[in-house]
Amino acid sequence: MKMFRKFTVAASALTLMASLAHADSTVRFWYHFDNADNPMDELVAEFEKQNPGITVEAENIPWNSYYDNLYTAIIGGNAPDAAMVKMFAQPRLVEMGALEPIGARIDAWDGKAGLEDNLLNLTKAADGETYYLPVQYVVLYLYYRQDMLDELGLKVPATCDEFRNVAKALTRDTNGDGSPDVYGFGFRGGKGGHDHWASFTLSHEGVSLEEGLTSEAGIAGTQYVVDLFRQDGVFPPSAPNDGFQEILGAFKAGKTAMTIHHIGSANGIVEVLGDKVSAAPVPECGGGRWTSFGDESTAVLSSASDKDAAWKWISFLSSPVNNARFNEATGQLPVVKSDAASWSLHPQRFVKATVDSLPYAHLLPNVSQTSDFVNTAWPVNMQRALTGEITAKEMNEKIAELYAQ
Amino acid sequence: MTDTTVPDAGPIGRPLGRRVLPYAMLSPAVLVTLAIVFFPMVQTAWMSLHDYVLFRPNHFEFVGLDNFRKALADEVFWISLQHTAIWIGITIPAQVLLGLATALLLNQDFPWRPLARALIIIPWALPSVVIALMWVWIYDSNYGLMNDFLLRLGLIEQAVPWLARPDTALGAIILTLTWQGFPFFAVMILAGLQSIPRSYYEAAAIDGASAFRQFWHITLPGISGVLVTAILLRMIWVANSFDVIFVMTGGGPGYSTYTLPLYAFVKSRTNLDFGYGSALAVLFTLLLMVVVLVYLRRTGKAVSR
Numbered sequence: 001m002k003m004f005r006k007f008t009v010a011a012s013a014l015t016l017m018a019s020l021a022h023a024d025s026t027v028r029f030w031y032h033f034d035n036a037d038n039p040m041d042e043l044v045a046e047f048e049k050q051n052p053g054i055t056v057e058a059e060n061i062p063w064n065s066y067y068d069n070l071y072t073a074i075i076g077g078n079a080p081d082a083a084m085v086k087m088f089a090q091p092r093l094v095e096m097g098a099l100e101p102i103g104a105r106i107d108a109w110d111g112k113a114g115l116e117d118n119l120l121n122l123t124k125a126a127d128g129e130t131y132y133l134p135v136q137y138v139v140l141y142l143y144y145r146q147d148m149l150d151e152l153g154l155k156v157p158a159t160c161d162e163f164r165n166v167a168k169a170l171t172r173d174t175n176g177d178g179s180p181d182v183y184g185f186g187f188r189g190g191k192g193g194h195d196h197w198a199s200f201t202l203s204h205e206g207v208s209l210e211e212g213l214t215s216e217a218g219i220a221g222t223q224y225v226v227d228l229f230r231q232d233g234v235f236p237p238s239a240p241n242d243g244f245q246e247i248l249g250a251f252k253a254g255k256t257a258m259t260i261h262h263i264g265s266a267n268g269i270v271e272v273l274g275d276k277v278s279a280a281p282v283p284e285c286g287g288g289r290w291t292s293f294g295d296e297s298t299a300v301l302s303s304a305s306d307k308d309a310a311w312k313w314i315s316f317l318s319s320p321v322n323n324a325r326f327n328e329a330t331g332q333l334p335v336v337k338s339d340a341a342s343w344s345l346h347p348q349r350f351v352k353a354t355v356d357s358l359p360y361a362h363l364l365p366n367v368s369q370t371s372d373f374v375n376t377a378w379p380v381n382m383q384r385a386l387t388g389e390i391t392a393k394e395m396n397e398k399i400a401e402l403y404a405q
Numbered sequence: 406m407t408d409t410t411v412p413d414a415g416p417i418g419r420p421l422g423r424r425v426l427p428y429a430m431l432s433p434a435v436l437v438t439l440a441i442v443f444f445p446m447v448q449t450a451w452m453s454l455h456d457y458v459l460f461r462p463n464h465f466e467f468v469g470l471d472n473f474r475k476a477l478a479d480e481v482f483w484i485s486l487q488h489t490a491i492w493i494g495i496t497i498p499a500q501v502l503l504g505l506a507t508a509l510l511l512n513q514d515f516p517w518r519p520l521a522r523a524l525i526i527i528p529w530a531l532p533s534v535v536i537a538l539m540w541v542w543i544y545d546s547n548y549g550l551m552n553d554f555l556l557r558l559g560l561i562e563q564a565v566p567w568l569a570r571p572d573t574a575l576g577a578i579i580l581t582l583t584w585q586g587f588p589f590f591a592v593m594i595l596a597g598l599q600s601i602p603r604s605y606y607e608a609a610a611i612d613g614a615s616a617f618r619q620f621w622h623i624t625l626p627g628i629s630g631v632l633v634t635a636i637l638l639r640m641i642w643v644a645n646s647f648d649v650i651f652v653m654t655g656g657g658p659g660y661s662t663y664t665l666p667l668y669a670f671v672k673s674r675t676n677l678d679f680g681y682g683s684a685l686a687v688l689f690t691l692l693l694m695v696v697v698l699v700y701l702r703r704t705g706k707a708v709s710r
Contacts, residue, residue: 068675071459071460071677092677096460178562178563190655236546236547236566237546238545238546238569240658240659241566241568241569241654241657368460371676372676375675375676379655379657380660383658383659384659387570390659
């Protein structure tokens with residue numbers, strides 16, 4: 001009897017604990033910050049103070065394996081409740097049934113009117129549903145060394161022809177050892193460099209990843225990139241393998257005079273180069289301009305145990321003031337108009353270059369092939385074209401084949 | 406016989422218990438091995454017969470040997486296979502020769518010998534990722550030690566982007582792995598060398614044998630057992646290791662440093678094509694099985710001795 005009573009007490013305690021656990025929700029949130037100065041703990045503390053009963057477990061996952069981990073966690077049934085997500089991953093996540101539609105929640109949310117125009121349209125899924133809530137954005141532009149252009153009496157290149165001439169002039173042997181030690185442009189041939197190639201190729205009229213890539217204009221775009229490396233020698237010899245760290249490192253070290261990236265790297269570059277560096281929209285090539293819209297949103301996962309709590313957390317991150325604090329760490333731009341208006345964390349010339357580039361900003365196609373394009377098809381084929389293993393035409397055909405599947 | 410050696414083997418159950426006991430003792434190990442080795446192997450083989458792309462979890466279709474046919478017609482499979490053969494074919498002999506030379510040196514009497522023996526093990530003790538990052542820096546075309554060294558010696562006229570050129574990238578990685586792996590051979594061979602009695606050499610010297618003949622007729626037979634086992638083991642490790650390549654070049658430029666395990670990894674982990682990735686892994690396992698069987702035969706013989 002005594003035993004039975006003990007068992008009853010223990011069972012009641014367990015039931016009580018379970019009901020308490022139910023009342024207190026936990027939101028598991030995955031994000032990726034490269035910056036060591038991580039404000040997430042403060043944001044979480046602030047949110048938990050405002051929302052007693054909700055605990056946020058925010059986990060910073062390294063960027064290199066972020067999507068590999070996210071996809072496998074979803075398949076393995078251990079997905080987070082909410083996560084930071086990019087547009088290129090949306091088709092796959094939708095196909096996996098991993099995302100919770102949040103269109104109705106956004107419509108009913110006070111913060112909707114405060115978001116930058118058009119962001120919700122840009123991040124809408126192909127099926128017309130809304131799964132993403134924008135949290136930060138960037139637009140890629142051309143970084144250039146103002147001091148080097150001034151020294152040589154050159155103007156900021158506005159077209160591809162001008163770009164080629166300027167890049168050639170900037171490629172110099174300044175120490176007299178017989179080989180160049182400054183290169184005109186730091187091209188990213190490794191993963192993530194598709195943005196560079198796209199600015200020179202997808203800008204051509206009638207050319208996109210899904211159409212016109214094997215046309216004369218499409219091939220001319222890739223050939224232009226290959227020629228810059230192989231004929232003109234305006235990229236450093238390591239360009240085929242260079243990734244983000246290498247192109248930024250070389251630019252900061254004065255090994256390259258121009259490169260393409262976004263405002264996220266501006267403060268780091270200014271710290272080293274000061275006023276010697278400035279930025280402008282990427283050049284016009286083949287009748288148009290194309291630059292990449294670098295998006296970052298948050299989403300509620302369909303497997304979330306408490307979707308209301310997950311929504312509360314992600315909408316908190318895209319609300320005035322919180323969004324600014326979030327972006328202070330990532331170095332990107334806030335999606336909330338009031339936060340953008342009072343933005344003073346980047347030198348004005350880089351904010352201007354971003355705003356000036358917005359009209360030419362594009363997203364990659366919202367289809368599941370885009371992940372393979374970004375991760376393998378583009379880097380492998382670009383490297384082969386740069387090293388002369390395949391022609392520009394063959395490279396474009398490989399990418400067109402992928403998108404035709 | 407049994408009854409006389411076991412003093413109190415009275416009850417009927419005891420011999421049965423004795424028969425069952427070894428299996429009972431071994432079964433946890435067997436179960437763990439089955440769960441963590443054989444189950445994933447069978448699962449990989451099963452997945453290789455399916456069209457299974459991770460982001461389409463509901464389209465798990467049986468396609469028979471289609472993935473294997475696709476692999477055999479895939480240009481990248483053959484490129485990767487060729488690189489794997491070059492990778493193993495150069496790395497292992499280079500590690501053996503360097504290891505042998507080091508072991509012979511370390512077997513001599515000289516001051517600070519224990520320190521030299523300790524230092525030699527460092528490359529082997531460092532994690533692969535650290536080694537890969539270190540060598541990426543050594544090969545850097547702007548700041549790397551390699552270019553600086555060769556330029557100063559006048560062997561090259563301008564810096565070479567070792568990892569960004571298809572004709573040098575694989576060689577550069579092979580050199581890295583050779584450096585990482587030779588201490589394993591050095592230590593194994595050194596152990597073998599120390600088991601050869603000194604009297605053999607003294608007798609050979611009295612008979613007038615040259616240093617080379619002593620090496621050929623005494624040293625080499627003395628270390629052959631250790632050497633063959635170490636080579637077989639290392640072949641399996643080297644064939645499977647792709648972490649160094651992954652960190653140093655990610656397989657690039659183009660496909661110039663793709664090996665089969667790396668290709669299977671890229672297909673499965675990056676492209677999420679688990680069906681095709683599994684087929685590549687199964688094909689590679691079958692190829693590697695030859696080496697594994699030779700190794701198992703050797704270890705089997707050693708145990709039965």
